[in-house]
Amino acid sequence: MFGYELLGKKPTRHGFGKGLVELGEKYDNVVVLGGDITGSVMTSFFKERFPERFFSIGVAEQNATTIAVGLALSGKIAFFSSYSAFAAFRNADQLRISVCYNNVNVKIGGGHSGITVGPDGATHQSLEELSFLRTLPNMTLIVPCDYEEARKATIAIGEMFGPAYIRFGRSAVPMFTKEDTPFEIGKAQVLVDGNEVAIIAAGLLVWEALIAAEELRKRKGIKARVINSATIKPIDIKTITDAAIECGCIVTAEEHQVHGGLGGAVAEVVTKNFPVPIEFVGVKDSFGGSGEPEELMEKFGLTWKEIYASALKAIERRDKGFIGYRKISQVESYFDNL
Amino acid sequence: MQIEFDDLVFENKPREPKEFAEIALKIRTDIIKSLFLAKSGHSGGPLGITDVMTVLYFGGFMRYNPKEPNWKGRDRFVLSAGHLCPVLYSVLARAGYFPVEELKTLRKYGSRLQGHPGIDMNLPGLEASTGSLGQGISIAVGMALSDKYLDKNDRKVFTLTGDGEIQEGSVWEAAMSAGNFKLDNLCVIVDNNDCQIDGRVHEVMSVYPIDKKFEAFNFEVINIDGHNYTEIVEALNKFNQNFQNNIGKPTAIIAKTFMGKGVSFMEDKYEWHGIPPNEEQAIKALQELV
Numbered sequence: 001m002f003g004y005e006l007l008g009k010k011p012t013r014h015g016f017g018k019g020l021v022e023l024g025e026k027y028d029n030v031v032v033l034g035g036d037i038t039g040s041v042m043t044s045f046f047k048e049r050f051p052e053r054f055f056s057i058g059v060a061e062q063n064a065t066t067i068a069v070g071l072a073l074s075g076k077i078a079f080f081s082s083y084s085a086f087a088a089f090r091n092a093d094q095l096r097i098s099v100c101y102n103n104v105n106v107k108i109g110g111g112h113s114g115i116t117v118g119p120d121g122a123t124h125q126s127l128e129e130l131s132f133l134r135t136l137p138n139m140t141l142i143v144p145c146d147y148e149e150a151r152k153a154t155i156a157i158g159e160m161f162g163p164a165y166i167r168f169g170r171s172a173v174p175m176f177t178k179e180d181t182p183f184e185i186g187k188a189q190v191l192v193d194g195n196e197v198a199i200i201a202a203g204l205l206v207w208e209a210l211i212a213a214e215e216l217r218k219r220k221g222i223k224a225r226v227i228n229s230a231t232i233k234p235i236d237i238k239t240i241t242d243a244a245i246e247c248g249c250i251v252t253a254e255e256h257q258v259h260g261g262l263g264g265a266v267a268e269v270v271t272k273n274f275p276v277p278i279e280f281v282g283v284k285d286s287f288g289g290s291g292e293p294e295e296l297m298e299k300f301g302l303t304w305k306e307i308y309a310s311a312l313k314a315i316e317r318r319d320k321g322f323i324g325y326r327k328i329s330q331v332e333s334y335f336d337n338l
Numbered sequence: 339m340q341i342e343f344d345d346l347v348f349e350n351k352p353r354e355p356k357e358f359a360e361i362a363l364k365i366r367t368d369i370i371k372s373l374f375l376a377k378s379g380h381s382g383g384p385l386g387i388t389d390v391m392t393v394l395y396f397g398g399f400m401r402y403n404p405k406e407p408n409w410k411g412r413d414r415f416v417l418s419a420g421h422l423c424p425v426l427y428s429v430l431a432r433a434g435y436f437p438v439e440e441l442k443t444l445r446k447y448g449s450r451l452q453g454h455p456g457i458d459m460n461l462p463g464l465e466a467s468t469g470s471l472g473q474g475i476s477i478a479v480g481m482a483l484s485d486k487y488l489d490k491n492d493r494k495v496f497t498l499t500g501d502g503e504i505q506e507g508s509v510w511e512a513a514m515s516a517g518n519f520k521l522d523n524l525c526v527i528v529d530n531n532d533c534q535i536d537g538r539v540h541e542v543m544s545v546y547p548i549d550k551k552f553e554a555f556n557f558e559v560i561n562i563d564g565h566n567y568t569e570i571v572e573a574l575n576k577f578n579q580n581f582q583n584n585i586g587k588p589t590a591i592i593a594k595t596f597m598g599k600g601v602s603f604m605e606d607k608y609e610w611h612g613i614p615p616n617e618e619q620a621i622k623a624l625q626e627l628v
């Protein structure tokens with residue numbers, strides 16, 4: 001598919017665990033705090049390799065986050081990882097004030113994110129944290145698309161200055177990027193060139209975006225541009241604006257609420273710089289529920305099919321004339337819920 | 339393996355230890371069966387707290403009416419350690435809140451038996467959505483506060499927390515407020531199995547001494563063997579007396595338990611915190627549970 005082949009499946013959390021060990025080998029001031037689920041978020045790799053630089057804090061996310069700040073103020077690069085459901089919300093105040101206002105080297109690994117955590121159900125399916133984290137000054141926010149990108153991103157956030165959050169998942173997902181695939185914080189990567197519609201995706205929806213682009217080409221002869229926006233903050237204004245200008249319509253896709261995450265970030269950029277129609281693929285203002293990961297992806301509309309349908313809709317809206325060029329009465333039908 | 343559930347339900351009344359043992363066996367069997375079918379979920383904690391839950395729901399200590407789940411006079415139970423829900427689901431089914439058969443749907447899409455309790459699914463008998471540790475106990479404090487000071491009724495509130503869960507600071511904020519508000523209508527049960535996900539609680543992050551901590555927050559504390567029915571009964575009776583006598587203090591029951599109790603190869607093994615039995619293990623477990 002456009003030069004991207006399925007290289008197997010692995011959870012992104014393993015990329016995080018691997019990257020953390022590599023980082024620890026390179027820098028001896030990297031320390032890791034555990035929140036009881038170290039074997040789930042793969043900080044267990046680091047714990048085994050560097051036991052003297054690992055501290056178990058127990059089920060106490062607020063404390064762990066703030067202890068990390070103390071470590072960072074003592075010259076350490078402090079990682080804390082738990083499930084996103086608890087590593088972004090339980091400690092929200094700590095993230096805002098102690099981490100971001102102090103602007104220190106605290107790095108949060110948010111694991112078991114999104115709907116694909118599966119049977120654990122709504123309480124454990126964090127679908128909202130990007131919206132919150134994106135509003136925190138000084139915060140860098142990364143959502144890697146596969147194992148290899150998670151590994152690279154983990155090293156990259158360790159090597160940059162300041163607070164960062166990396167979001168990864170529980171279940172095994174397609175691997176398709178390689179060691180030499182470019183990754184840079186703040187830079188969205190154009191994976192597939194095209195100028196009829198731009199699909200901007202993050203996380204495991206990037207693979208679905210590739211499939212959607214392939215189907216659009218095969219079934220309709222439509223050339224879609226596929227963009228992997230692994231960095232949610234700082235969002236890549238240039239790549240997104242270029243996509244708006246050159247494609248004239250956009251679809252965003254993420255394993256997150258449609259409100260405030262990647263879709264929100266893209267909408268802010270596009271509205272300001274070059275307004276074009278945008279369709280949002282994501283969870284539509286509801287909590288998740290128990291089920292198998294793939295079943296839930298289907299039920300909650302997070303597959304290539306929704307991206308495909310949204311692309312057609314975005315193109316149609318562009319071609320009929322966007323709101324800016326028509327009278328309100330003519331465009332009423334274009335208003336619908338996200 | 340074909341899994342079937344019988345539809346036996348149990349009354350809520352004073353009982354002899356022998357009867358509790360029979361019911362607990364049934365509950366443990368349900369837990370194994372439902373988790374085997376779910377292919378994911380928490381085995382160890384639910385099996386370990388089964389004896390306490392059995393006495394609480396079937397020993398006449400809580401007032402409830404499965405035919406009228408929202409009866410205004412009922413006592414309430416909040417599962418603060420939400421991941422222990424397989425035992426709660428079985429207990430509620432065996433109390434007659436919903437068909438036992440429904441235990442087959444645990445953790446499946448659309449099921450009322452969510453992986454962690456969700457009242458959005460309208461499961462009768464379930465009082466609150468929980469699963470983020472350290473919150474249910476505060477919910478229970480709020481309920482007790484409402485009962486005692488606003489509605490001025492004679493209802494009681496029970497909540498169950500894990501010993502790993504009490505590492506959450508919010509648990510101690512809840513404890514402080516329960517003591518401060520003299521909530522003698524509140525009973526906090528701590529499942530003290532010394533197991534959590536990463537290992538032994540005293541190694542991951544020691545919470546000991548647990549009893550002295552609750553005492554310091556003005557609780558009346560009762561330490562018991564959480565597998566000894568006589569001790570469980572006595573502790574719940576003591577709470578009732580505390581409540582009747584208006585002692586002006588909440589009660590904490592620290593139940594020393596073993597994770598995975600009743601299934602030899604799961605017993606006292608923290609590795610069984612968050613996994614279900616596979617077919618072979620389920621067969622073996624069900625053979626032991628007779």
Ligand SMILES: Cc1ncc(C[n+]2csc(CCOP(=O)(O)OP(=O)(O)O)c2C)c(N)n1
Pocket residue numbers: 035036037059086090382383384419421469470471472499500501502503504529531533534535539597611
């Ligand atoms: C706020 C929060 N953090 C982390 C988790 C993940 N988690 C679920 S159960 C558990 C361990 C709880 O240990 P304990 O209370 O002793 O329960 P037991 O192992 O005895 O079942 C953890 C960390 C969670 N559910 N909520």
